[in-house]
Amino acid sequence: MVEAVRTALAEEMRRDDRIIVMGEDVGLKGGVFGATQGLHQEFGDLRVIDSPLAEASIVGVAIGAALAGLRPVAEIQFQDFIPPAMDQILSEAAKIRYRSNNDWSCPLVIRAPCGGGVHVHGALYHSQSLEALFAHVPGLKVVLPSTPGDAKGLLTAALRDPDPVCFFEHKALYRAFKGEVPAGEHVVPIGRARVARPGRDLVCFTYGATVHESLRAAERLGLEGIEVEVVDLRTVRPLDRECIVETARRIGKVLVAHEANLAGGVGAEVAAIVAEECFESLDGPVMRLGGPEIPAIPFAESLAEVYYLGADRIEAGLRRLAAY
Amino acid sequence: MAVTESAPPAALDLGPDTLLEMYRAMVLGRLLDERIIILNRQGRAPFAISGQGHEATQVGVGYALRRDYDWAVPYYRDLSLVLVMGMSPLDQLLAALGKAGDPNSGGRQMPAHYSSRAHNIVTGGSPVATQILHAVGVGLAFRYRGEDRVVVTACGEGGTSEGDWHEGLNWAAVHRLPVIFLVENNGFAISVPQARQMAVAHVTDRAAGYGLPGVCVDGGDVLAVHQVAVEAVARARRGEGPTLIEAHCVRLQSHSSDDDQRRYRAPDDLRDLRSHDPLDRFRVDLEAAGILSPERAAAVRADCLAEIDRAQQIADEAPAPDPATALHHVHQEG
Numbered sequence A: 001m002v003e004a005v006r007t008a009l010a011e012e013m014r015r016d017d018r019i020i021v022m023g024e025d026v027g028l029k030g031g032v033f034g035a036t037q038g039l040h041q042e043f044g045d046l047r048v049i050d051s052p053l054a055e056a057s058i059v060g061v062a063i064g065a066a067l068a069g070l071r072p073v074a075e076i077q078f079q080d081f082i083p084p085a086m087d088q089i090l091s092e093a094a095k096i097r098y099r100s101n102n103d104w105s106c107p108l109v110i111r112a113p114c115g116g117g118v119h120v121h122g123a124l125y126h127s128q129s130l131e132a133l134f135a136h137v138p139g140l141k142v143v144l145p146s147t148p149g150d151a152k153g154l155l156t157a158a159l160r161d162p163d164p165v166c167f168f169e170h171k172a173l174y175r176a177f178k179g180e181v182p183a184g185e186h187v188v189p190i191g192r193a194r195v196a197r198p199g200r201d202l203v204c205f206t207y208g209a210t211v212h213e214s215l216r217a218a219e220r221l222g223l224e225g226i227e228v229e230v231v232d233l234r235t236v237r238p239l240d241r242e243c244i245v246e247t248a249r250r251i252g253k254v255l256v257a258h259e260a261n262l263a264g265g266v267g268a269e270v271a272a273i274v275a276e277e278c279f280e281s282l283d284g285p286v287m288r289l290g291g292p293e294i295p296a297i298p299f300a301e302s303l304a305e306v307y308y309l310g311a312d313r314i315e316a317g318l319r320r321l322a323a324y
Numbered sequence B: 001m002a003v004t005e006s007a008p009p010a011a012l013d014l015g016p017d018t019l020l021e022m023y024r025a026m027v028l029g030r031l032l033d034e035r036i037i038i039l040n041r042q043g044r045a046p047f048a049i050s051g052q053g054h055e056a057t058q059v060g061v062g063y064a065l066r067r068d069y070d071w072a073v074p075y076y077r078d079l080s081l082v083l084v085m086g087m088s089p090l091d092q093l094l095a096a097l098g099k100a101g102d103p104n105s106g107g108r109q110m111p112a113h114y115s116s117r118a119h120n121i122v123t124g125g126s127p128v129a130t131q132i133l134h135a136v137g138v139g140l141a142f143r144y145r146g147e148d149r150v151v152v153t154a155c156g157e158g159g160t161s162e163g164d165w166h167e168g169l170n171w172a173a174v175h176r177l178p179v180i181f182l183v184e185n186n187g188f189a190i191s192v193p194q195a196r197q198m199a200v201a202h203v204t205d206r207a208a209g210y211g212l213p214g215v216c217v218d219g220g221d222v223l224a225v226h227q228v229a230v231e232a233v234a235r236a237r238r239g240e241g242p243t244l245i246e247a248h249c250v251r252l253q254s255h256s257s258d259d260d261q262r263r264y265r266a267p268d269d270l271r272d273l274r275s276h277d278p279l280d281r282f283r284v285d286l287e288a289a290g291i292l293s294p295e296r297a298a299a300v301r302a303d304c305l306a307e308i309d310r311a312q313q314i315a316d317e318a319p320a321p322d323p324a325t326a327l328h329h330v331h332q333e334g
């Protein structure tokens, strides 16, 4: 998937010379995950900027450049290090259009790798999934692709968006899924979910790396004739309400699964939408799966297992739901 | 390079027309500021925050910029600066009264959150010093497009304690961006004196730490500020990078309409304030130079008051924002 990110950046930078990239190690090194590899060579110092090691300034300077007519991409090396830039994201980028009554706008993409897993070994500060913090904020769009194709298409859409977009890339997906990057112009609209696997008995709403864990779980149940629809939300703000409501009404048994901590997570919002809009179609409680009440994924594999929402736990959740 | 210097005394060599224009700009800023405070006391403007005592600094800097070409990323005391850059008393009275036609925010933000794309005045929020980084980004965009524009951004000395301020100076210095960092040092951040903000005597003592020049100037001397600003603008236009300007101002009013500075400032200090009024200082200098007479000064005042009266009448009659619009413009529409 990292290839897809790189391709989208390069292709859009060729198409639109207002796009610039800034962040830590994005220049000569091409980013710690290689997402900006080759960009510095192709586009030079003025467009691919190794910033000082200061996240508030990466986002704040990008905001200023956006106000002055550029389309900056601010890369934060790990989502775990976004908090210093939170003020700039929540108080500034998200509010610029509204607070100026549409006089100013802030077309800005904030990219950051997120998430962990049992084998990522990122521990507490290189593995978090903080998307819910951003999904709470009007004025932001929050995107989490799960496939290389969507990474390219959604990032392209983000780079063309007139407003700020948080684009969170799961680290476990960077190298896990190769190929399948559509060649040429490929745009996936922000705010639309995707059916990753059709089904009729249960639906699992999910996003990011958990899509793949959910698909594995669905496959296992499929062998027993339990058909699970897996919906990749792709965007967690704005949520694809129409898809969520239509699917939940059609299927009637709903699970929401994400790697992020459960409490106050995106799953709570999805569950609330289903509870409010689909009550009469439900054949069971809306269920949620997410991270436990510990800060993040611990280092040791034995501890990481406790946090991580893998196919086994999703399968168990689906079975409980199926029993209703 | 990174030295703290004090500006030499400035001469009155701008020519009488410009000098009188600058004087009028200071008077207009002052009288409009006073009017907004009156509206607040009358219970008609819910909030007021004053730039009284900062006019010389703002007009001095404003007249160093090329209007509708250079940019500003101001803070809440910069009323006189945004007037010099092209905004009008009506624009600010509409904001004070929270009217639909307020060009700053359409009645969405508190007054004194100055903004006008038409005049290159960047929208700001309320968190102190976040705007400093935006100015650096604006400067970066100028550099990228090969333009010789300059951006000035302002905050108080309290604002210099925020991380964003430090990050901004650092970035601008590393990339030699055309940014002027103006610190309007009135000695207080609400009630907290400068000595509780920093262990150095001058904000400009920090310039060396970032590798940019820092200049201290008497912010009550409009021509001294102007001279320093002209030099900083010229450096920036030549591509030689940012400058930190610390202008010592007096805060004639309390922090805001919700504050009473008598609770934390010594009576002597408060009594002394008026003798530092930058308007009086400039008037006396202009009169001594034979450029301004008491009659002319009175006429300038009357002319500014008439302009403010006309604007207030329009602002009074202007409609409040339609509640149906409250949900608009979170994202681009249509």
Ligand SMILES: Cc1ncc(C[n+]2csc(CCOP(=O)(O)OP(=O)(O)O)c2C)c(N)n1
Pocket (backbone or CB within 6 Å): B077, B126, B127, B128, B155, B156, B157, B158, B159, B160, B184, B186, B187, B188, B189, B190, B255
């Ligand atoms: C981040 C943040 N913290 C606190 C405040 C509340 N506040 C508003 S103005 C101010 C004092 C600012 O003082 P200074 O920067 O010296 O500027 P001055 O008001 O003296 O011109 C404070 C504490 C705020 N607006 N933003």
